[in-house]
Amino acid sequence: MILVDTSVFVGFFRKTQGAPYRKMEHILENDLPYGICHYVYQELLQGALDKREFEILKAYLDPLPVFEIKYGKQSHENAALMFFDCRRKGITIRSTVDLLISQIAIENNLYLLHDDTDYTRIAEVNKKLKFY
Numbered sequence: 001m002i003l004v005d006t007s008v009f010v011g012f013f014r015k016t017q018g019a020p021y022r023k024m025e026h027i028l029e030n031d032l033p034y035g036i037c038h039y040v041y042q043e044l045l046q047g048a049l050d051k052r053e054f055e056i057l058k059a060y061l062d063p064l065p066v067f068e069i070k071y072g073k074q075s076h077e078n079a080a081l082m083f084f085d086c087r088r089k090g091i092t093i094r095s096t097v098d099l100l101i102s103q104i105a106i107e108n109n110l111y112l113l114h115d116d117t118d119y120t121r122i123a124e125v126n127k128k129l130k131f132y
Helices: 006-013 019-029 038-046 051-061 073-088 096-107 117-125
Strands: 003-004 034-037 111-113
Touching: 003 019, 003 096, 006 019, 006 038, 019 111, 034 038, 034 096, 038 051, 038 096, 073 096, 073 117, 096 111, 096 117
Parallel strands: 003 034, 003 111
Antiparallel strands: none
16 A cells, blocks of 8 residues: 655646656556545645635545554654654754654555655665655
8 A cells, every 4th residue: 555645646736747756647547555644635635726626635535545643642752753863863854744644654554655855864764664
């Protein structure tokens, strides 16, 4: 199963060229299983230009599987530890949400499809994060 990040949806909807968007096309063309998490859901809806676009996005996203953190407070602690591990290696992760999405991917044994350097940098330190 693949967890698709906001960065891929945004580029895909804008018809951006590049490997992550070709992978998204491959997922859709081959009916591969993919889903989102609540953070991606919110970020995409926040990006709507108007109420009409909001409703179109909502209709597209609502049928998708939604993955969540599995261990409540402990999951947030683990995401914070991931941040500290990265910082100790000289890597600063800019987004708390990216850390939580990474934690969701790890806990649910998902492949993450992204176009965001934060994830690549997290994976340099945390080998449990795997990409599609």
